[in-house]
Amino acid sequence: MPPPGPVCTFGRGSFRVNKPVIALTERRAFLRTAAAAGGLSALGLAGCATTQASPAAPVLAKPGFRPVPPLGALLAKPDRIMGITVCLRPFRAAGPRLDTEKVGDKLVVHNYGHGGSGWSLSWGSANVVVKKALSGGEKDVAIIGCGALGLTAAITAQRAGARVTIYAKERMPEVRSARATGVWSPDSRIALASAASPDFPALWEEMCRASFRTYQSYLGLPGSPIEWTDRYILRDNPPPTSPATDPMGFAHYESRVHDLLPRSETLPPQAHPFPAPYARRLSLPMFNVQAFGRLLMSEFLLAGGRIETVEFNAPADLARLKEKVVINCTGYGARALWKDETVVPVRGQIAWLIPQAEVNYGLVYKGVSMLGRRDGIVIQKNGADESWGYNDANETPDRAEAEAALATIASLYPQVPV
Numbered sequence: 001m002p003p004p005g006p007v008c009t010f011g012r013g014s015f016r017v018n019k020p021v022i023a024l025t026e027r028r029a030f031l032r033t034a035a036a037a038g039g040l041s042a043l044g045l046a047g048c049a050t051t052q053a054s055p056a057a058p059v060l061a062k063p064g065f066r067p068v069p070p071l072g073a074l075l076a077k078p079d080r081i082m083g084i085t086v087c088l089r090p091f092r093a094a095g096p097r098l099d100t101e102k103v104g105d106k107l108v109v110h111n112y113g114h115g116g117s118g119w120s121l122s123w124g125s126a127n128v129v130v131k132k133a134l135s136g137g138e139k140d141v142a143i144i145g146c147g148a149l150g151l152t153a154a155i156t157a158q159r160a161g162a163r164v165t166i167y168a169k170e171r172m173p174e175v176r177s178a179r180a181t182g183v184w185s186p187d188s189r190i191a192l193a194s195a196a197s198p199d200f201p202a203l204w205e206e207m208c209r210a211s212f213r214t215y216q217s218y219l220g221l222p223g224s225p226i227e228w229t230d231r232y233i234l235r236d237n238p239p240p241t242s243p244a245t246d247p248m249g250f251a252h253y254e255s256r257v258h259d260l261l262p263r264s265e266t267l268p269p270q271a272h273p274f275p276a277p278y279a280r281r282l283s284l285p286m287f288n289v290q291a292f293g294r295l296l297m298s299e300f301l302l303a304g305g306r307i308e309t310v311e312f313n314a315p316a317d318l319a320r321l322k323e324k325v326v327i328n329c330t331g332y333g334a335r336a337l338w339k340d341e342t343v344v345p346v347r348g349q350i351a352w353l354i355p356q357a358e359v360n361y362g363l364v365y366k367g368v369s370m371l372g373r374r375d376g377i378v379i380q381k382n383g384a385d386e387s388w389g390y391n392d393a394n395e396t397p398d399r400a401e402a403e404a405a406l407a408t409i410a411s412l413y414p415q416v417p418v
């Protein structure tokens with residue numbers, strides 16, 4: 001953690017601004033002070049810098065609630081954008097394809113089409129497909145694809161005693177999986193409620209629980225590949241009493257696994273430092289994808305796995321492989337390789353800000369999210385519902401979209417000079 005810096009006191013909640021700590025909010029006191037000072041933007045760092053340093057004490061949000069710790073203030077400035085990436089979620093209305101098929105003398109087990117849930121469901125999906133792949137007693141397995149689904153299937157097959165070779169056009173970190181947000185989101189764009197089979201919700205639950213368990217085994221490791229973080233959902237107006245509209249009818253199954261996560265908490269305005277009066281806090285697993293991806297690669301290679309750079313143009317190309325069992329983890333690439341037009345791209349863009357160790361939490365505000373990962377700070381427009389980006393295969397970064405999203409988040413940090 002950075003050393004404590006100068007402090008401004010406006011009550012009990014707190015923001016860290018770079019190294020300085022600005023203690024904020026007993027919310028009403030803060031607003032009164034701000035008004036007296038000429039508005040929120042008048043409370044800049046310069047006015048704080050003379051006060052002696054001391055870390056702000058955490059405050060209790062409500063009796064019995066966990067304190068809101070000092071939160072580092074995001075330097076939400078366009079010149080801190082270090083990159084803009086675009087990724088296509090491989091969405092299938094019926095849910096991921098996990099069936100088997102014979103191609104020549106090969107048994108192909110499919111493992112693609114996980115929408116916006118690929119990282120979250122990966123280990124559970126791997127259990128399902130590896131069981132199918134090894135059911136005939138084969139010990140040599142080929143995996144096509146070296147993204148989230150390929151690497152987790154490969155490691156799961158190794159743990160079950162198989163010798164595994166990955167064949168892929170790109171490998172981590174060049175794959176689309178490396179451009180994901182990095183949150184636990186097991187039912188994000190996973191299927192349409194109307195198109196998923198009646199068996200799918202139970203299968204989803206099995207995969208979700210298995211993945212959740214496996215991710216716990218990656219906590220507390222050097223480089224923090226996986227960690228739990230808090231997310232603050234902020235609003236200017238009271239939350240709607242009826243569920244948000246979803247014109248496409250995406251499937252949501254979170255009620256089946258409500259026991260996995262701590263309950264979300266409503267925070268009173270005086271308990272958090274943001275200038276948006278309505279706040280809810282969630283705790284979720286977060287994936288530091290760069291560290292986690294490298295860890296998966298090392299784990300696979302250390303266990304004797306091999307990776308070959310190969311591009312397949314048609315299923316018939318699998319005849320070149322020596323293995324009889326193939327797990328197909330090609331993600332959005334399956335649309336072209338398998339001529340599977342049920343795979344629909346759902347575009348998502350991320351602007352990456354330079355990491356700030358003290359920004360170790362996430363925000364959601366006005367259809368934009370921020371996530372303070374160790375390998376970069378994610379700024380992402382999410383739109384009004386999950387259909388944002390649907391059927392859009394454009395992977396060209398849009399700087400204007402990135403800066404507009406950043407401006408939305410910047411409005412939550414009026415004390416940071418732009």
Ligand SMILES: Cc1cc2nc3c(=O)[nH]c(=O)nc-3n(C[C@H](O)[C@H](O)[C@H](O)COP(=O)(O)OP(=O)(O)OC[C@H]3O[C@@H](n4cnc5c(N)ncnc54)[C@H](O)[C@@H]3O)c2cc1C
Nearest residue numbers: 118120145146147149169170177181182183312331333348
């Ligand atoms: C903006 C965005 C944010 C996301 N955020 C999250 C999140 O926070 N949490 C979450 O759980 N999920 C998230 N997702 C979803 C997740 O990223 C995807 O579900 C996941 O990356 C899919 O992984 P994959 O391994 O199937 O595909 P990929 O990562 O695309 O890997 C496919 C692999 O197959 C190879 N391949 C493809 N075609 C061929 C071919 N013809 N020949 C040889 N090799 C081939 C590729 O080279 C690559 O190695 C997000 C997605 C997007 C777009």
